[in-house]
Amino acid sequence: MISTDVELAVAAARAGAAVVRAQYGSPLARVAKSAGDFATAADIEAEQAILTVIRAARPDDAVLGEESGRTGPDGAAREWLVDPLCGTLNYAARNMLVAVNVALRHGDRVTAAAVADPFAGEIFWTDGDRARVRHDGADEPLTPSPDSWLVDVNLDPPFPNAPDFQAVRLLAHPGFAERFRPRVVSTTLAVAWVAAGRRAGYVTDGHLRDSVHFAAGIALCQAAGCVVTDLRGRPVHTGAGGLVVAADPPAHRALLDLIT
Numbered sequence: 001m002i003s004t005d006v007e008l009a010v011a012a013a014r015a016g017a018a019v020v021r022a023q024y025g026s027p028l029a030r031v032a033k034s035a036g037d038f039a040t041a042a043d044i045e046a047e048q049a050i051l052t053v054i055r056a057a058r059p060d061d062a063v064l065g066e067e068s069g070r071t072g073p074d075g076a077a078r079e080w081l082v083d084p085l086c087g088t089l090n091y092a093a094r095n096m097l098v099a100v101n102v103a104l105r106h107g108d109r110v111t112a113a114a115v116a117d118p119f120a121g122e123i124f125w126t127d128g129d130r131a132r133v134r135h136d137g138a139d140e141p142l143t144p145s146p147d148s149w150l151v152d153v154n155l156d157p158p159f160p161n162a163p164d165f166q167a168v169r170l171l172a173h174p175g176f177a178e179r180f181r182p183r184v185v186s187t188t189l190a191v192a193w194v195a196a197g198r199r200a201g202y203v204t205d206g207h208l209r210d211s212v213h214f215a216a217g218i219a220l221c222q223a224a225g226c227v228v229t230d231l232r233g234r235p236v237h238t239g240a241g242g243l244v245v246a247a248d249p250p251a252h253r254a255l256l257d258l259i260t
Contacts, residue, residue, distance in 0.1 A: 004112075004127070005111060006125055006127040009125060010114045010134065013050070013114035013115065013116035014123060015046075016046040016049050016085075016116065017046075017118035017123075018118075019042060019045050019046040024042075024091070024119075028040040031044070038088065038092075039085075040092055043084050046084035046100065047082060051071075058080075060073060060078075061076055061080055062074075062076035062079040062080070064081050064212060065082040066085075080103070081101070081104075081210075081216070082101070082102055082212055085099075090186060096118075097189060098118065098189065101215070102115075110218070112128065113125065113219040115217055117192075124192040124195065125220075126223040128219065129223060131220050131221075131225075142220065142223075143196075144194060144224050144247035144248065145200075146247040148198060149181045150183050152184065152185045152190035152193070153202075154202075154205070155167050156186055160205060165205060165259060170203065179254050180200060188213050188214055191217030191243075194245045194247055195217075200246065200247050200251050201247065201252070202243070202244075202245045203245075204242060205242045206241060208242070221245045227246045227247075227249055230242050232260070244259070
């Protein structure tokens with residue numbers, strides 16, 4: 001019996017990660033979604049595994065799934081945001097940089113979230129206050145640090161803030177190379193890495209308010225004590241859109257200076 005929401009998020013993410021791991025490297029049917037975007041059988045089956053865990057424990061909650069859309073009671077105050085395989089193109093190309101994201105939003109606040117790395121065997125989680133990583137059954141605190149100098153920049157569309165902000169221009173800025181070292185990781189696993197001290201920052205464009213991709217990672221970073229804003233330094237989801245996550249205030253200020 002799963003008693004807490006955060007343990008349910010962890011259990012659901014673990015169930016999805018098991019499917020992703022089991023199907024890795026096998027021939028996968030693709031379902032076209034839009035130009036250049038598709039889901040695989042692993043995306044769909046992982047989401048079903050996640051939903052089965054959530055619905056068994058919280059049948060009165062709503063769910064917004066990347067593949068199945070919104071289901072559950074209309075007007076439910078509690079909604080689970082599910083991204084069963086963040087990094088589908090990586091996965092289809094047999095690249096292991098992917099994540100499984102599960103978050104519970106109660107009103108305007110994410111109160112429980114988990115990000116699973118199917119291949120490292122890690123699950124990053126938060127109950128809205130604590131931020132931890134679980135490996136081999138043991139939990140360790142997440143401690144942000146800018147010491148790596150590594151900053152991941154998402155180059156995937158859409159780009160609603162272009163031409164004012166373009167990620168490729170940020171990477172080419174001489175000041176960026178003076179302060180940071182760029183990395184391009186097309187999965188929100190990189191957001192969890194900022195909370196864990198493995199990255200100094202993360203930058204993306206886009207409208208993220210109802211994003212199943214980013215909700216869990218943002219909650220992790222906020223609970224871990226990272227600086228989390230939109231591209232103009234405003235509270236996330238309130239201004240220009242996009243996302244800037246930094247391990248500490250100096251790294252955040254440096255990124256905002258380069259962006260603006």
